[in-house]
Amino acid sequence: MSIDANQRQDRSSIGSWLFRGALAIGLVSVLATVFNNRFQAICPSGLGNYRPGNESGVCRQAPKLSPKNTEVEQFVRKRVESPQYRREIINKLSGIIKIPSESYDDIGIIGQDTRWDVFFEIEDYIKANYPVVFQTVELDHANTHGLILTWKGSIPASEAKPILMLAHQDVVPVLADNVKDWTHPPYEGHYDGEIIWGRGATDDKGYLISIIESVDLLIKSGFKPKRTIVLAFGCDEEISGENCARPISNLLHERYGDDGIYLIMDEGSMGIQKEFDQSFAMVSVAEKGYLDVGINLTSSGGHASNPPDHNVIGILSEIVVELENRPFPGQVTSKNPMFGFLECAAAHAPESSFPTAIRNKLNKVSQGDNKAQKELAQILDNMRYYFKTSQSVGKINGGIKINAIPETASTLINLRLAVETSVSQVEEHYESLIRPIAEKHNMVFEGFHSQCGSAEKRKICLYGVDALEPAPVSPVDAESFRVLSGTIKSVLKPLDQDTELIVTPYLMPANTDTKFFWTLTKNIYRFTPINLVDNLNRAHTTDEFIRADEFVREPLFLASLILNADDVVGQ
Incomplete structure (x- = not known):
């Protein structure tokens, strides 16, 4: 993940739109293949279907989806919104940031290279802070440091496919010479009342803590899942995932088989951003x-x-x-999920904010006009590496x-x-x-x-x-995507309260651990449910951070997603 989301300049100019330009991190570490166009029926002629307020079905939005178990949902919401909970979860993130679980390109074999031993500390920390979770779930280890937590549902996995949530325990190393450049020491986990600072705050310890928190809250609410819930935490996402992510995937594949998972959620994409004067929840459905x-x-x-x-x-x-x-060469085609994003912007952003030069190319691009595909890539040169x-x-x-x-x-x-x-x-x-x-x-x-x-x-x-190879493109017409979209629209808010939050497909220009899980499900979605700014909250660089107000609400979103996915079992 990598992007600069702070540049908010004149939206009437294509260059200033910049799409956060070369947005790619190297978290973001950002792959992709064929975008399913069925979800976004394209108008065969004219520009009518690409104008705001249309009823054509272009970038059709799922309705808000709230859990049927209102008692459990209210329990989670009340806890998340309490000052005491806020203090507790911030302290938990701060504490895990203090453990420098760095992964190195030249690291040796697990069990031989002592630099892996820090991941024992991560496991001990999680167990100490979430005793209720570990009293409820089954814990498996994949190659020692890959952690798999399974909360079994009442219905067999063969009848109700499990939901799988991924995160990684490792972080990018901090060079000793660069420590002096940090506003707060990278492994202090400093909280200044507004922001939590430190390596891993966004990539990916904030997401990891939020995932465990969501399960912890659901267990404490008395919720009993029908659908099995699996949490899997790798130890080497930043160095390719061969030591933990691949063994985790192999174990889960042996257990559930091809297409045995209902939905995979992982970090990634741009989170919630404002482009063309419109708030978007950007869900990466593929990777380069x-x-x-x-x-x-x-x-x-x-x-x-x-x-x-x-x-x-x-x-x-x-x-x-x-x-x-x-x-x-660069070329914009309808195979690319970013074309879906352009459709969503054309259909839902204020007409005056979406450049005519882009709008005029969309129909021809959708029809396979090679010249238009190349011309549109030239117009979007500031974000060229999404298209080449x-x-x-x-x-x-x-x-x-x-x-x-x-x-x-x-x-x-x-x-x-x-x-x-x-x-x-x-x-x-x-x-x-x-x-x-x-x-x-x-x-x-x-x-x-x-x-x-x-x-x-x-x-x-x-x-x-x-x-x-570029990742298979996950479908946006699947039930699982509708559940995810409905949860996003129900729980998360647009950046401007007078606009609607539009859920859109997006492309991850880097790679995540999901590259090992393609056979487990077609429904792989990479989404961090916060507003990511300033190069994805400066992940992979000096002064990585996460805003506390957004972080503390992540567990509410993830718990709601689990509940909504449970509600559709048997439908």
């Missing part, structure tokens, strides 16, 4: 793909006094320049001594794949650009699936790391 590309060059070395015209560092530089000069594959050269190495001709040079490039593309298409693009450079310099070229096995001295070799 992911690929790290490695490029290795080898050649003969020698003394620097007799260099070749182009050594491996020079050739690698030529490759990097060629890649950056030939970026992936991004590439960023992140590491480069070459040479060991100034007077020696380098024998090797290498680079690693990070890519986030657009909804409409695939890993194989990215590989083909890179091979088509780099192969001619290899031929130009009389070097052997080895593509992505060559294993780099050639014994040739002069060669260029490509390989991929952590390849991940």
